[in-house]
Amino acid sequence: MTRTDPDSCPGVLRLHNAADGPLARIRVPGGQLAPQQLQALAEAARELADGSIELTSRGNVQLRRVRDASALEARLTAAGLLPSASHERIRNIIASPLAGRVGGAADVHGLVVALDAGLQADPLLAKLPGRVLFTLDDGRGDVSGLGGDIGVHAVDGDTYALLLAGADSGVRVSAGDAVGLMLAAAHGFLELRDGQWRLHEIPDAGPRLTDRLLTTRSGLDTSDESIEIGVRHEIPIGWMTQGDDRVALGAGVPLGSLPARTAEFIAAVERPILLTPWRSLVIADLDEWAAEQVVRVLAPMGLIFDAHSPWLLVSACAGMPGCAKSRTDVRADVAEAVESGRVVPAGAPQFAREGLEAAEIVASGRQHWSGCERRCGRPRGAVTDIIATGDGYRIDPAD
Template identity: 70%
Template sequence: MTRTSPDSCPGVLRLHQAADGPLARVRVPGGRLEAQQLQALAEAAHELGDGNIELTSRANVQLRRVRDATELTARLETAGLLPSHTHERVRNIVASPLAGRVGSRADVHQLVPALDAGLLAAPRLADLPGRVLFTLDDGRGDVSGLGGDIGVHAVDADEFAVLLAGLDTGIRVSATDAVDVMLAAAHGFLDLSSGQWRLHEIENGVERLTDLLGLAARADLLKIAAIQDIPIGWLTQDNGLVSLGAGVRLGSLPARTAEFIAAVERPVFLTPWRSLVLADLEEWPAEQVVRVLAPMGLIFDANSPWLLVSACAGQPGCAKSLTDVRADVGAAVDSGRIQPDSATFNSDAPHSELVLPQPDPTSSDTPSAPVFEAGEVTVGERQHWSGCARRCGRPRGAVTDVVATPDGYRVD
């Protein structure tokens, strides 16, 4: 597959002209934000944007309705969130949020700075498409199933499976070599690409890139599945401290709430499920954080119906959307029409039960499918609401699609 247009992923230096105004996407390698960085984002969202920080499915952040792009650039540079003007859009690195703290085989967060530095140090890698995704999984399988282009998955503390296009290649490398192999794979992607945005779009891309790496497969293949395993609530770390997993309604974090989180002065890890983890707390401060932030809308209850839903931008943010999807989702949750099934949140369930074929986002609406008014939609499992048939932002794995049509919503 050869693209006919260049990758148009937004960044900070190249904004996306959304229907509601300019949108900036800020890369956050590994999802880690220091307190002062979160504070800088909160101030920028309040003073330069629409007052919210949007969390993305790659553990990055977005600011909408940006009024002064030059000022935003300066602020992010000062905060250390824009270390390069040439490579800013290629720093798409997702890591297991709880790695090194709660029940992981390896602390993959230790690899993030080296991988990021390696990307920034290679001028050629600035040519990577902004869609290319690097994944670092600590062995629990939470991010390997995201379908990254280039990834490693911990088999034990010092051995990693090499993943390409979300598939195990059978290649195993040490922790010491993991970053070098991922960077070599990034160069190999450019060698093979003729305009493609993702590795799976290159004909025989996995096999050809494996050959370029020159590393032999020597292990049975891991089964990689897309799972929904949002870390929510009180999470006791291996060292006795506490992490707090917090859901964010539809991934939109108000700037004022972000300021309160930053005031705790602990590292924050964004997750690919549009939630966050506040790490390294003593027990008493952790209790106070929950008392303050839960009334502000952060979700610490793993059975909250808000954790079942995701949505595209909808109106007024997207000109292609047929309705205000997020308002309709909120009404469905508030009215009790979305009820969580406890099995959805059972992280001990076999991951294979959560694997479903992904729909074709370009497929046309089915004329015979029943259509419902927004107030009639009732779904009891994980679901994604879309303002049109493109289904933007749809998460991987088992998801019921609630898709807007000119006549109402269709439930697939």
């Protein structure tokens, strides 16, 4: 596939002109936010945008209806959230949120910092498409199946498998060489591409890029044992005991929309925040007393600490009024379905239907509501699609 249109992925310096106003997308490599950075985002959302922080499926954030782009740029630069004007849109890095704290074979958070620094330090890599995605999986398999272009997957504490276009390339690399290999793969992507935005759009990209890397970089090992990459929907929610006996709290955010006031309360906890690619967040390094207080305060404000909440089964596109192509306000319809008990756990039979009013929809398991056939924001994997058409909603059951 060769693209003829330019990559228009938004950032902070190039806003997207959404139907409800300018939209800014802020990259947060590895989802890692310091409390003061979340506070800066909350203030920007309240004073310069629509009052909410949108969490994205890449662990980034968006602000809608931005009223002053220059003021936003200045605030984000001061907060360390816009460290590079030339490379801002290519800093798409997702990492296993619980790495180094709960489970996993390796702590990948240090690799996030090194990869981000390496990307920014290389002028040529500023030419990468804004849709390129890097993944760093600690071995549990939570982010390797999310459709990355270039990734590493921990095999053990010091060995990583190189993933290209979401598949195991067979190449194995040490932790110390992992970032260098990912940067070399990014250069190889640029050499192979002919207008394509994603690595999987290039014919035979995985094998061709693997051959280049094995030819140009000495000392790379290979393995005949391939890692199976799958999609997982196990969102880290609730109380999790860390390896150091402190607590990490996973919190769901309904439809990924975090009100600025709630974000300020999270920032006030003064602990590391990790945004996840499931539009949720983790507050880490809490003692037990503090964790109990956080749940007591933030649950009534709408954060979800119950892993069985129906809110965790649903996602939705922007819908009206944010998207001109949407046929309806899908987010309002989803919210009403959840609150009225029409989103039910997996296991109930699901049938294809069409021509439904929103109030008629009862759907089970993981589901994505879309305002049109494009199905923007749809999670990967087995998901029931609920799509607005010119004649009501249509249900397409998960395969």
